[in-house]
Amino acid sequence: MAIASIESGGRQAAAASIAPRRRKNWSGYLFLLPWLAGFLLLTLGPTLASLVLSFTNFDLIGSPRYVGTANYVRIFTADAKFWTSLKVTFLYVALAVPFKLAFALAVAMMLNKGIRGLPVYRALFYLPSLLGASVAIAVLWRKIFAGDGLLNQVLGLFGIQGPSWISNPDTALYTLVALSIWQFGSPMIIFLAGLRQIPQDMYEAASLDGASPARQFWKITLPLLTPVLFFNAIVQTIDAFKAFTPAFIISEGTGGPVDSTLFYTLYLYQEAFAYLRMGYASALAWVLVIIIACFTAFSFLSAKYWVHYDD
């Protein structure tokens, strides 16, 4: 690459003077300009500004007032809602991500058996992933798990009288977990692409050696799939930490019943845009950023012990 650019540079230098060549060198910035402006004005600037704001009290109307670490101290020592929202979010992530990935892998393995009609099944299973983030699906979910909803009508056929899953604080969060699992389609597609990379003759050799299907799964499929599993786990976990719309719609923006669906992002939204505590919300945002960063760093550090990158 370096040689090519020197060559073309030389050709230009021969054709024209040095000055236009230098201008050409910087011309990359013209192409980069929109991104660069966006990066400075919409990403870098605001990131630094929110870090500064997190040490202030700011209600949008007055100017920010410096309060030192008071926001962070209050978050960790005097804010019960923070701990509730953290617990709700962690529980959601811990349930939704493993189940979703397990479903995705199981279905991907069934689809990878060389069956007829693969594209049709794959598309059908993918559809919920594509639609899942919209308000309409959250609305649908509310109607499925309402007291007189679809689920209880189905249970009624078996003579079971179900509760109102949405308005019961013990079950409301699980309806959101179910919604997340329902959208297993996109990790499934990624698993399927990974399974296709595993050479078939490995399974044939293992069968000849008398390895059972279960043993083949644990000794061949799963180890060779760990890079894909690692990728899916990270993407899905970060995405689950950021979930907002379904909890907002199902609880009508409150995080209820009794804060049982108060996702961290929902609490952040309330503090910022319902109570206009912009400084405090900035501190909450940075706590979330640090949680996600720690999780990501931990995953990458742990990867060398369980992710197999050799082939």
Add this chain to the structure above:
Amino acid sequence: MTTEARTALADEPKRSAWASLAIHAGLCAASIVMLYPLLWMLSSSFKDEQDIFSHGLSLWPTHLNFDAYRRGWGGLTVGFDVFFWNSAVIAVLAVIGNVMSCSLAAYAFARLEFPGKKFWFALMLGTLMLPYHATLIPQYVLFLHLDWVNTILPLVVPKFLAADAFFIFLMVQFFRGLPRELDEAARMDGCGPWRIYWKIILPLSTPVLATAAIFTFIWTWDDFFAPLIYLNDMASYTAQLGLRAFVDSSGKSDFGALFAMSVLTLVPVLVFFFFFQRLLIEGIATTGMKR
């Protein structure tokens, strides 16, 4: 495709017809469970009010009734025609902005040599990992001071500034795969970087540009959080916000109309799904997009 067919052939003798049938039965059952809620919503939107309760589980309305659509469409003080128009304008502008600005940046990163390129590229990759919460509040303050709240500008302008770095990354990967000899040949013929970008790189990159366009459209159409923050006046609502307002008002009692409007907000995404399914699935499989 051929390898797929070959493995299918190789597998067939090993598996009995019963095992094959069992797999298909399992997959069919799973598809039905997965899709039943969607079909239930669709059919409920065509049912009479009393049908919804007496034949609640049935997927077949006793007769097609479009009344719920009529009730829902004008159910709020502002009609759904306004919400759909607003959503369409925002989504189309977002697509144009993203494709233009991201492809420009990606071309610079993939093909041009300039001082500081590695530094900026690393920063660009870094922004992929940054949750939007880190920038949320100062961005809001900025747009508030610009007097952009209650306009579509906060939703559209960032797209023209390549704020979705993910698509830059996607395009860089694609552009790097195009043969460099084409650029060299064009340069010999006296083409500058703009001509090369416009006449060579973009025409050869329709698959990745289409993928970026479709995902941008779907994500913008579905977006709820940004419109929720920036659009407060009902006349400026997107379809998602309109639907949410409908839930909180008449939607509580009028089940059919709520479902009818929900179905309508899904239609644009479904259209893309039916026409560009292969592109969407390949996009996910090769780049690992989250949905």
